[in-house]
Amino acid sequence: GQQVMQIPQYQHVQEGEDFTTYCNSSTTLSNIQWYKQRPGGHPVFLIQLVKSGEVKKQKRLTFQFGEAKKNSSLHITATQTTDVGTYFCAVYFGNEKLTFGTGTRLTIIP
Amino acid sequence: KAGVTQTPRYLIKTRGQQVTLSCSPISGHRSVSWYQQTPGQGLQFLFEYFSETQRNKGNFPGRFSGRQFSNSRSEMNVSTLELGDSALYLCASSSSTSGGIPSTDTQYFGPGTRLTVL
Numbered sequence: 001g002q003q004v005m006q007i008p009q010y011q012h013v014q015e016g017e018d019f020t021t022y023c024n025s026s027t028t029l030s031n032i033q034w035y036k037q038r039p040g041g042h043p044v045f046l047i048q049l050v051k052s053g054e055v056k057k058q059k060r061l062t063f064q065f066g067e068a069k070k071n072s073s074l075h076i077t078a079t080q081t082t083d084v085g086t087y088f089c090a091v092y093f094g095n096e097k098l099t100f101g102t103g104t105r106l107t108i109i110p
Numbered sequence: 111k112a113g114v115t116q117t118p119r120y121l122i123k124t125r126g127q128q129v130t131l132s133c134s135p136i137s138g139h140r141s142v143s144w145y146q147q148t149p150g151q152g153l154q155f156l157f158e159y160f161s162e163t164q165r166n167k168g169n170f171p172g173r174f175s176g177r178q179f180s181n182s183r184s185e186m187n188v189s190t191l192e193l194g195d196s197a198l199y200l201c202a203s204s205s206s207t208s209g210g211i212p213s214t215d216t217q218y219f220g221p222g223t224r225l226t227v228l
Binding site: 008031033035041042043045048052088090092097098099100101102103 | 143144145152153154155158166168200202214215217218219220221222
């Protein structure tokens, strides 16, 4: 079935360093969503990107949608301990089944 | 508004038993989806209900079933439990209406039910 690849699977960064996770699809996407799941918690919606080349910012988080709408990235500037968790991209492949990427687990080294 | 609630939060069962999990969506949300989360397979879509009808279904065996009531509350049932069914089962609701494609619905997740099968 259709799937979206997410890399890296794990990322350990020193507090204050930047972090980026990427999602890639072999097919053109209509839109892409990003969720964050804290350890022991549940996924929480962060943002949705719809337009080609779209860039959205939420404080230290920057989300991008590729020009070809086949990839997306989430970048966190100057990570803090509150950023710990797993970040998922998620896509509707036109059939209303929300397909999640494998997630990137971010750990922060104080 | 109150968020999505799920009961029970934790459950321990043995192989062969069956289990029913419950989900109450955010008030006004008519779409309820269920997901299974495991370390090996990640977050996988089980099914979605909208106005008491199953609108979408994932690739899970028939042992996994669900239903939705007129008040939008939903239950999922797993029969003849297997060890591999141990997982976090997440329910999510959305304000989806007509079900247009492509969807842009935001999913609001509940805290999940942690099922352990022994």
